[in-house]
Amino acid sequence: MSTEPAATAPLSVEGLTTSILVGTTWYDAVRDISFHVRPKETLALVGESGCGKSLTALSVMGLLPPAAVRVTSGRIVVDGVDMTAADEPTREAMRGDRIGMIFQEPMTSLNPVLPIGFQVGEALMRHRGFTRRQARERARELLELVRVPAAAERLDAYPHQFSGGMRQRVMIALALACGPRVLIADEPTTALDVTIQAQVLALMADLQEKEGLALLLITHNLGVVASVADRVMVMYGGDVVESGPVHAFFARPTHPYSEALLAAMPRIEGDLPLQPIPGQVPSLTEMPVGCRFQTRCPIRDERCAVLPPMTTVAGDPDHRVRCWARVEA
Amino acid sequence: MSTSAAEFRPSVLKRALRSGGLLFGIALVVVMIVAAIAAPWLAPHDPNAQDVLLVLTPPDAAHLFGTDAFGRDVLSRVLWGARISLYVGFVSTLAGVIIGTAIGVVAGYYGGIVDRLVVAATDVLLSFPQLIMGLLLVAVLGASLGNLIIAIAVTAIPAFVRLARGSTLTMRERDFVDACRTLGFSDLRIMFLHVLPNILDEIVVMASLWLASAIRTEATLAFIGLSVPPPTATWGGIVREGFDNLLDAPWMSIFPSLAILAVMIGLNLVGDGLRDATDPKGAP
Amino acid sequence: MSETLLSVRDLRKIYKTRRGWPIPRTALVRALDGVSFDVRPGEALGVVGESGCGKSTVARVALRLQEADGGSVTFAGADVLGASKSELRALRRRMQMVFQDPASSLDGRQRIVDALGEPIRVHGIAHGAAVRPLVARLLDEVGLPKSALDRYPHEFSGGQRQRIGIARALALGPDLVFADEPVSALDVSVQAQILKLLETLRRERHLAFVFISHDLGVVRYFCQRVVVMYLGRVVESGPVPEIFVDPLHPYTRLLKASSPEPDPVKAVAMTFQEGEPPSPVDPPKGCHFHPRCPIADARCRTERPELRDFAPGRTVACHHVG
Numbered sequence: 001m002s003t004e005p006a007a008t009a010p011l012s013v014e015g016l017t018t019s020i021l022v023g024t025t026w027y028d029a030v031r032d033i034s035f036h037v038r039p040k041e042t043l044a045l046v047g048e049s050g051c052g053k054s055l056t057a058l059s060v061m062g063l064l065p066p067a068a069v070r071v072t073s074g075r076i077v078v079d080g081v082d083m084t085a086a087d088e089p090t091r092e093a094m095r096g097d098r099i100g101m102i103f104q105e106p107m108t109s110l111n112p113v114l115p116i117g118f119q120v121g122e123a124l125m126r127h128r129g130f131t132r133r134q135a136r137e138r139a140r141e142l143l144e145l146v147r148v149p150a151a152a153e154r155l156d157a158y159p160h161q162f163s164g165g166m167r168q169r170v171m172i173a174l175a176l177a178c179g180p181r182v183l184i185a186d187e188p189t190t191a192l193d194v195t196i197q198a199q200v201l202a203l204m205a206d207l208q209e210k211e212g213l214a215l216l217l218i219t220h221n222l223g224v225v226a227s228v229a230d231r232v233m234v235m236y237g238g239d240v241v242e243s244g245p246v247h248a249f250f251a252r253p254t255h256p257y258s259e260a261l262l263a264a265m266p267r268i269e270g271d272l273p274l275q276p277i278p279g280q281v282p283s284l285t286e287m288p289v290g291c292r293f294q295t296r297c298p299i300r301d302e303r304c305a306v307l308p309p310m311t312t313v314a315g316d317p318d319h320r321v322r323c324w325a326r327v328e329a
Numbered sequence: 330m331s332t333s334a335a336e337f338r339p340s341v342l343k344r345a346l347r348s349g350g351l352l353f354g355i356a357l358v359v360v361m362i363v364a365a366i367a368a369p370w371l372a373p374h375d376p377n378a379q380d381v382l383l384v385l386t387p388p389d390a391a392h393l394f395g396t397d398a399f400g401r402d403v404l405s406r407v408l409w410g411a412r413i414s415l416y417v418g419f420v421s422t423l424a425g426v427i428i429g430t431a432i433g434v435v436a437g438y439y440g441g442i443v444d445r446l447v448v449a450a451t452d453v454l455l456s457f458p459q460l461i462m463g464l465l466l467v468a469v470l471g472a473s474l475g476n477l478i479i480a481i482a483v484t485a486i487p488a489f490v491r492l493a494r495g496s497t498l499t500m501r502e503r504d505f506v507d508a509c510r511t512l513g514f515s516d517l518r519i520m521f522l523h524v525l526p527n528i529l530d531e532i533v534v535m536a537s538l539w540l541a542s543a544i545r546t547e548a549t550l551a552f553i554g555l556s557v558p559p560p561t562a563t564w565g566g567i568v569r570e571g572f573d574n575l576l577d578a579p580w581m582s583i584f585p586s587l588a589i590l591a592v593m594i595g596l597n598l599v600g601d602g603l604r605d606a607t608d609p610k611g612a613p
Numbered sequence: 614m615s616e617t618l619l620s621v622r623d624l625r626k627i628y629k630t631r632r633g634w635p636i637p638r639t640a641l642v643r644a645l646d647g648v649s650f651d652v653r654p655g656e657a658l659g660v661v662g663e664s665g666c667g668k669s670t671v672a673r674v675a676l677r678l679q680e681a682d683g684g685s686v687t688f689a690g691a692d693v694l695g696a697s698k699s700e701l702r703a704l705r706r707r708m709q710m711v712f713q714d715p716a717s718s719l720d721g722r723q724r725i726v727d728a729l730g731e732p733i734r735v736h737g738i739a740h741g742a743a744v745r746p747l748v749a750r751l752l753d754e755v756g757l758p759k760s761a762l763d764r765y766p767h768e769f770s771g772g773q774r775q776r777i778g779i780a781r782a783l784a785l786g787p788d789l790v791f792a793d794e795p796v797s798a799l800d801v802s803v804q805a806q807i808l809k810l811l812e813t814l815r816r817e818r819h820l821a822f823v824f825i826s827h828d829l830g831v832v833r834y835f836c837q838r839v840v841v842m843y844l845g846r847v848v849e850s851g852p853v854p855e856i857f858v859d860p861l862h863p864y865t866r867l868l869k870a871s872s873p874e875p876d877p878v879k880a881v882a883m884t885f886q887e888g889e890p891p892s893p894v895d896p897p898k899g900c901h902f903h904p905r906c907p908i909a910d911a912r913c914r915t916e917r918p919e920l921r922d923f924a925p926g927r928t929v930a931c932h933h934v935g
Contacts, residue, residue: 048800163892164664193663193827198871220801223873246877264805266830268857268872269879274834276805280770504718507678508778512732512785513705526722 010181010214012036016074018059027284030055031238037214044217044229050281052238053218057184061101062091079181097127100175104187109171110159116170117155123177142173165196186218201228222265226250234258237292244319254313254321257293299325351602357595365411374402376409377560385578395580397570407585410562418544421478425485426536433493438520451487459484463546467555474557481543492535496528534604541596548589564589618689618821619652619789625683626674640894644670646845657815657822659836665893666842668825672791676710677701706736709782713794715774719766725777726762732784751780772803789821808835829872833857841865844893844901847920851927861929863906908933
């Protein structure tokens with residue numbers, strides 16, 4: 001792992017708050033989150049639906065639906081460019097060039113009526129002024145890079161002629177076309193079968209190493225996190241509740257939500273009894289004041305009405321948790 | 330990230346009421362219907378009473394819409410004509426909707442050979458322009474109120490078969506149809522108690538647009554003399570009667586035409602308004 | 614060994630697809646290519662496999678939502694595939710289904726009391742005012758309050774909707790429930806709630822399950838026995854503990870190795886060779902798994918391995934095992 005300081009990391013987010021308009025009121029769906037991702041590093045953003053992990057990714061990409069969602073405060077710096085201060089043409093120039101994104105559904109993210117080769121090369125024509133021929137040549141190299149078999153022959157194939165796993169490879173090729181420094185992957189393997197998921201995850205790890213990518217991986221699957229991430233951030237109700245290096249986190253999950261989430265996961269080995277988390281995530285309009293997990297927390301007390309700060313775990317400055325009961329003396 | 334924004338969508342009714350066009354359309358249509366129902370009381374004169382002394386009188390205080398070539402009061406004829414025109418429109422559309430939807434739901438639900446036959450038949454019927462179809466049927470059946478209704482209903486059927494079939498196919502994709510079958514419900518119950526209510530929105534929207542079209546078809550058929558025989562007043566008939574004197578006495582054609590126009594606008598506003606109100610993506 | 618509740622023998626289902634342009638060619642998809650298994654009363658049998666392996670088709674064909682193209686399904690001694698309309702209606706009281714997506718499997722225009730009361734009325738279990746308390750009891754059994762009765766499906770969260778779907782499947786008092794990926798659309802924390810609920814129902818009602826899932830962890834938690842399917846065929850079956858500890862078929866091993874565990878020490882093994890899963894439209898000859906199999910040889914490419922008994926209660930279809 002590189003020791004590059006946070007300020008010069010390819011992706012750094014400082015105090016990001018993103019709000020959603022419900023009726024006539026703005027509610028904070030992502031609250032004051034900060035992180036950075038270094039080259040060759042994978043940061044996993046993990047949590048259940050509604051925790052704000054995808055919204056964070058969209059905020060970074062500047063792809064929020066303008067009328068109903070907005071970044072209310074914070075700074076997002078991608079490869080030295082402040083995305084929050086930039087105008088739309090600048091952000092557009094960044095997307096697909098310095099920062100790439102892959103989505104959960106490779107079918108709906110590809111245009112069904114355009115050949116694969118063209119779609120992969122399109123960003124190069126847009127951002128790098130490649131000619132059609134140059135773009136096609138580079139597209140072939142990219143498809144080979146993501147190990148699509150018989151890449152040259154499949155440049156003229158259409159998305160429906162590819163299987164789900166192959167389409168996700170194409171999406172990766174597309175995201176990497178301009179050699180971005182940052183890749184955001186939003187549930188990239190969730191729609192895939194496990195054996196294909198393993199292949200795609202291996203491919204991503206391999207490419208990341210080769211290209212020196214900073215990878216922000218958004219997932220609900222703690223198994224995937226354990227397999228590929230270097231660091232993890234657990235989100236609940238728009239807050240980061242725990243963050244730390246993967247080994248430290250799994251060795252010592254500290255926030256009650258992290259513990260509960262791990263206990264709720266059925267495993268294929270070991271003998272841990274399944275422990276559901278009671279209740280459900282409150283809707284955005286009914287979030288409690290203070291710690292948002294308090295409505296389902298087994299160890300809540302009166303302190304939880306105030307949002308706890310992030311504090312260190314076991315004296316490890318990298319492993320931090322947001323819980324009054326876990327504040328170390 | 331799934332926001333709960335969708336749950337805060339105002340109800341269909343609320344959104345419908347916020348749409349000015351829809352309210353105006355409803356008002357327009359209701360006024361016309363009330364006028365038609367109340368024609369016997371609203372009409373200042375007997376619509377068929379001729380008076381040679383009053384032939385082709387321009388609009389004045391006694392005859393707000395003027396009189397026609399037989400000295401009949403145009404306002405009274407338009408009011409009475411509304412009864413026939415709206416009646417034919419409503420009854421034929423209703424018949425077309427009921428029959429067409431029933432066939433469409435059954436075809437979409439069962440699929441297979443039944444479906445293919447129904448689709449082929451509607452394709453043939455839809456390839457005739459609506460008016461030609463109506464013309465043909467009235468010519469064969471003879472001009473009478475009942476035949477007119479049948480003719481216009483038949484032109485409406487294939488459109489509703491198509492719509493209902495398509496929507497039913499979409500519903501079949503949803504698991505609840507299979508859930509119903511697993512629970513041992515009969516096909517009839519599933520089709521008409523589960524599938525139908527879920528596609529009714531679209532049917533109602535289309536019905537209001539078709540109603541406008543049915544009234545127009547009736548007027549057109551009346552205009553070329555293929556509606557209820559004279560002297561019974563219908564809107565298209567009155568326009569036709571005034572046509573011979575269009576330059577000397579334009580009021581005879583203008584007022585019934587305005588009545589037709591008002592209903593068209595009203596029903597189209599209702600149709601569009603309902604479509605916007607029932608389409609979840611149309612939320613403002 | 615106790616008696617058998619459901620017996621599936623050599624079940625076959627073939628779909629015809631037409632693809633190609635301008636001259637479409639008809640291709641046969643063998644969604645089920647001779648599938649056999651048994652379910653005992655009160656037992657949860659897991660059916661696992663990846664997309665396209667035919668695991669959902671098993672449930673649909675056994676419930677007669679689709680007609681089989683061969684084989685037999687026997688439920689409590691009665692021939693399901695040959696049942697007449699009225700016989701089928703009677704059988705359906707005892708065989709129910711829970712769907713993956715509860716939002717899609719509930720009629721959005723029915724209140725909960727109507728959605729759950731309808732099967733009760735249709736099957737003449739109760740009428741009029743007697744229906745409501747029965748529905749309330751069902752809701753209570755799946756952990757929903759009485760206040761849910763008069764609400765509509767969209768007013769509930771995904772987990773609650775799945776509880777409603779389960780309550781509806783229980784309405785007729787079945788002996789067997791086919792559950793098709795019942796928890797895979799849910800968040801982990803809610804998924805565990807539903808699994809606990811199903812486990813309670815299985816014990817208290819002595820309910821048997823055919824539990825279809827792609828998630829080995831979920832199957833390990835909920836099921837006693839498991840059937841592993843690959844491209845329309847059963848490749849391995851046996852008791853859950855044994856198969857999870859010692860999978861025999863190379864495909865079962867691949868599945869296990871690919872399933873990520875929440876433990877960075879046990880990173881997912883990515884040692885198997887690459888390659889796309891073959892499509893069921895044109896499956897490979899011989900053993901369907903041979904193109905991805907690390908131990909495949911000439912025999913695997915030509916000869917289909919039969920499902921053989923390996924040990925008591927364990928069967929496997931591989932030339933290289935046993």
